[in-house]
Amino acid sequence: MALRRRALVLLAALCAALAVNVTPASxxxxxxxxxxxxxxxxxxxxxxxxxxxxxxxxxxxxxxxxxxxxxxxxxxxxxxxxxxxxxxxxxxxxxxxxxxxxxxxxxxxxxxxxxxxxxxxxxxxxxxxxxxxxxxxxxxxxxxxxxxxxxxxxxxxxxxxxxxxxxxxxxxxxxxxxxxxxxxxxxxxxxxxxxxxxxxxxxxxxxxxxxxxxxxxxxxxxxxxxxxxxxxxxxxxxxxxxxxxxxxxxxxxxxxxxxxxxxxxxxxxxxxxxxxxxxxxxxxxxxxxxxxxxxxxxxxxxxxxxxxxxxxxxxGLPSWTRLKSSNFPDRFARHANYVGRIDTYPFDPYQDQLWRMVPGLADSAGVSFESVNIPGRYLRHYNYEIRLDANDNTAAFRGDATFYRTAGLADAAWSSFRSYNVPDRYLRHSNYLLRIDPLSSSSSATDRQDATFRVTS
CATH class of the missing domain: 2.115.10.20 (Glycosyl hydrolase domain; family 43)
Incomplete structure (x- = not known):
């Protein structure tokens, strides 16, 4: 009887150990x-x-x-x-x-x-x-x-x-x-x-x-x-x-x-x-x-x-976003000397690529990009080139700094950004510099890729 009781105790201990040692199913x-x-x-x-x-x-x-x-x-x-x-x-x-x-x-x-x-x-x-x-x-x-x-x-x-x-x-x-x-x-x-x-x-x-x-x-x-x-x-x-x-x-x-x-x-x-x-x-x-x-x-x-x-x-999730280039996926949109461009990551200051994507300054249905490390400055177009400028709260600035986010011109799972006040133009890179140019679904594959970004963290 004592041997049987001892065997039962050992069996119970073994079963408990096996229960503990089961890896959760993948x-x-x-x-x-x-x-x-x-x-x-x-x-x-x-x-x-x-x-x-x-x-x-x-x-x-x-x-x-x-x-x-x-x-x-x-x-x-x-x-x-x-x-x-x-x-x-x-x-x-x-x-x-x-x-x-x-x-x-x-x-x-x-x-x-x-x-x-x-x-x-x-x-x-x-x-x-x-x-x-x-x-x-x-x-x-x-x-x-x-x-x-x-x-x-x-x-x-x-x-x-x-x-x-x-x-x-x-x-x-x-x-x-x-x-x-x-x-x-x-x-x-x-x-x-x-x-x-x-x-x-x-x-x-x-x-x-x-x-x-x-x-x-x-x-x-x-x-x-x-x-x-x-x-x-x-x-x-x-x-x-x-x-x-x-x-x-x-x-x-x-x-x-x-x-x-x-x-x-x-x-x-x-x-x-x-x-x-x-x-x-x-x-x-x-x-x-x-x-x-x-x-x-x-x-x-x-x-x-x-x-x-x-x-x-x-x-908690990040309070900032990054924009990754579709056709140069090792590059991210950033500001450098107040100019918008895409550069190979990593770089310093790494914060130059971090953006607060806020409701559009000219239309809350759109978006604007405020710099994380220079708050109060936004990406805006000027002579079709993208700059990082301080918000002077004029109607012209608010319009220049507002974009409508759309399905990516080269990949619908990514994003493109159409200008609010020049609506036939989209944010794109050219020679690694950001600008807005006329684009549509019939534009060349390269142009559409230049205007396509992944919004990521």
């Missing part, structure tokens, strides 16, 4: 959250706190909290890089991040920042966890659930004394961790691993420091030193790192994001694939995706509709 995820830190070319946009953005399509992102941090470390270097969000087996989240404030990559650090969160609307239990006693860095954490161990693996970039490798520590609570061990050391230096588990296969994407390319490896067990690289090298732009693997919530297909490394270049590039297990990644046109403003190396996780709504309600 079908419940209908949106995405992006965690990141920020930098800009001359670092006016640098902020080493935890930032969040949301997306419903996984490609175009809306910063939350006016692109200000939602949590900031209070120990260690007092700054973070490379934040990673993991949904744990109980459905709640843990956030890990590199303990590094700024760009002094020469310093050694044996710790990671950690927060707990039920739904990412608040962050509790802040702590730092000690991972090793090596004289090296602890960069770019990723984490995954290893069902065979009944533990989470925390994988990070470090140096084992001879080369750059990935280390791993195992944990059940992200407080106490096992001794560190080498997780992936393929015979050349590596950086920035990202791990996802799909079915029974573990996928590890990483940067090969010898070639500067991104590669994918896989394992049937997820155990240390069990991965085999199976993809060709990938790169867009001049340099790339920090691969991010994201499964499409629709249930088919994957995206791979890569950080351009330098804040003076395009911040992110992206690829898509219908089969993560194959070796076929297609580079996405930048028209398709828009990273969060000034975002750098982070992570992306699926969230439910309720979690998406909760994040928007808690942190």
């Amino acid at each position: 079908a419940a995820n209908t949106a995405y959250v992006f965690a990141y830190f920020t930098e800009s070319p001359n670092m006016t946009g640098a902020n080493y706190g935890l930032h969040l953005a949301v997306s419903q399509d996984g490609l175009n992102w809306t910063p939350l909290n006016q692109n200000n941090p939602v949590a900031t470390p209070t120990a260690g270097t007092l700054g973070l890089r490379d934040p990673f969000i993991l949904r744990k087996q109980d459905g709640t989240f843990v956030v890990l991040a590199t303990d590094l404030n700024g760009t002094d990559f020469g310093q050694n650090n044996q710790y990671l920042h950690v927060w707990d969160s039920v739904d990412l609307t608040s962050f509790t239990g802040y702590r730092r966890i000690h991972l090793h006693n090596l004289s090296t860095h602890t960069w770019a954490p990723t984490a995954f659930w290893d069902a065979s161990r009944g533990q989470y693996g925390i994988v990070y970039s470090a140096n084992n004394g001879s080369t750059d490798v990935f280390m791993v520590n195992y944990t059940t609570d992200f407080r106490t961790v096992s001794a560190n061990q080498v997780y992936f050391s393929p015979g050349f230096p590596v950086l920035d691993g990202d791990i996802v588990v799909d079915g029974s296969t573990f996928y590890l994407y990483y940067k090969n420091l010898s070639t500067g390319l991104l590669y994918g490896a896989r394992s049937s067990t997820g155990a240390p030193n069990s991965y085999t690289t199976y993809t060709s090298g990938l790169r867009q732009g001049n340099a790339i790192e920090a691969p991010l693997l994201v499964k499409n919530n629709a249930g088919s297909g994957w995206w791979l994001w890569g950080d351009s490394f330098s804040p003076v270049n395009n911040d992110f590039y992206a690829w898509s694939s219908t089969n993560i297990g194959g070796n076929s990644w297609t580079a996405l046109n930048q028209r398709v995706y828009t990273p969060p403003l000034n975002a750098k190396h982070g992570s992306i996780a699926g969230i439910t509709a309720a979690e998406y709504n909760g994040l928007v309600s808690r942190w």
Whole structure:
């Protein structure tokens, strides 16, 4: 009888553990959250706190909290890089991040920042966890659930004394961790691993420091030193790192994001694939995706509709918009020396591209564009050229600064802007300068593209 009672107790405990350790179904995820830190070319946009953005399509992102941090470390270097969000087996989240404030990559650090969160609307239990006693860095954490161990693996970039490798520590609570061990050391230096588990296969994407390319490896067990690289090298732009693997919530297909490394270049590039297990990644046109403003190396996780709504309600949407060019999708409308133009993002002052799209000064059915960083000045046409001028409240100014938003002349899902007081003319770029010109649906394809913009954040 005692043995039977003990068996029943053990069975009940096992059932409870299995109930806790069921990962929420990916079908419940209908949106995405992006965690990141920020930098800009001359670092006016640098902020080493935890930032969040949301997306419903996984490609175009809306910063939350006016692109200000939602949590900031209070120990260690007092700054973070490379934040990673993991949904744990109980459905709640843990956030890990590199303990590094700024760009002094020469310093050694044996710790990671950690927060707990039920739904990412608040962050509790802040702590730092000690991972090793090596004289090296602890960069770019990723984490995954290893069902065979009944533990989470925390994988990070470090140096084992001879080369750059990935280390791993195992944990059940992200407080106490096992001794560190080498997780992936393929015979050349590596950086920035990202791990996802799909079915029974573990996928590890990483940067090969010898070639500067991104590669994918896989394992049937997820155990240390069990991965085999199976993809060709990938790169867009001049340099790339920090691969991010994201499964499409629709249930088919994957995206791979890569950080351009330098804040003076395009911040992110992206690829898509219908089969993560194959070796076929297609580079996405930048028209398709828009990273969060000034975002750098982070992570992306699926969230439910309720979690998406909760994040928007808690942190708020931006009070500004940006205008992305249709045919030069790496360029955004901005003012420079009070002249309207489109320039390649990122640039500084990055605020030059931020607009308050307000009811039209001449007709509230239209829109006007007020500068965020020079309030009281609006985009207006003068001799058909677009300038940023102070509102003198004359009828002429109000008319020049008012536009009617219409379906995009080149893409109805985007937008075009017709002049209020010269109604056959539309806002467009020409030689990267903004102006208004006569346009219609019968205009050339190039002219229509020049006059088409994505209103984004």
